[in-house]
Amino acid sequence: MLGGLELLRARYETRTFGKHSHEGFTIGVIEQGAQSFYRTGGQHIAPAGTVILVNADEVHDGHAQTHGGWAYQALYPLPDQLAQLTESLTQGRMSTPYFPQPVAYDPQLAHALRLAMNASSDEYCSRLQRETLMADALQQLIVRHGRHRPPVAQTPRAQRQVEQVKSFLDEHPTADLSLHELAQMASLSPYHMARAFKRQYGLPPHAYQIQVRLRRARQLLRLGLAATQVAHDCGFHDQSHLHRHFVRAMGTTPGQYQSCLTA
Secondary structure, three states, rough: OEOOOOOEEEEEOOOOOEEEEEOEEEEEEEEEEEEEEEEEEEEEEEOOEEEEEEEEOOEEEEEEEEOOOOOEEEEEEHHHHHHHHHHHHHHHOOOOOOOOOOEEEEEHHHHHHHHHHOOOOOOOHHHHHHHHHHHHHHHHHHHHEEEOOOOOOOOHHHHHHHHHHHHHHHHHHOOOOHHHEEEEEEEEHHHHHHHHHHHHHHHOOHHHHHHHHHHHHHHHHHHHOOOOOHHOOOOOHHHHHHHHHHHHHHHHHHHHHHHOOOO
């Protein structure tokens, strides 16, 4: 972690990430190779030197585009963190930014992000220097690529009903409910509710629930809890169940994730 920002460095050759989402933004610099990924209803390719941009809660996946895989560095700022910086830069005219481009071809931004993330592991860099570099990189990101999120049309009744289901899953990640019980909350048939939920959020209800549990798991792992306890507290059957879903979404095990966290 750096000033509350979660950072990741990784290299993957054959790893395939299933569709998942993060509570924070994903801002990554491809260092080697190329990554192919789904976002915003389509497939995108990010070659070396480009910046990957995925908005908070946006469903995405990922796999190698070239032989030999890809290497990247990424950070995961939460919406509130970017909102504070954006409001300061725009004097309150814009809050949480929206990044419409999945791949940014911006060498200057890539360089700034690389400097900031490399500084996080440099023992000779002071905290002041690290935070200054990170602030500069995020300012460049917001100014050059941040936009207002497109306005949402008036929400139809069925969508509002599905939002109730999402809110329940967000607030009760460990709940063991049937599709029929969730559908009753929305006053819809199970089939209609499942289809409407996937159309609105990009994942069926059971897959979305797993993402909510994984978000909670990351929070508890950052607090230092053991993986066995985290699995129990987040609604997974056991540690192996947590391990399987964690690797599929994050590309690393819960233990490796904990060991990579840097204060």
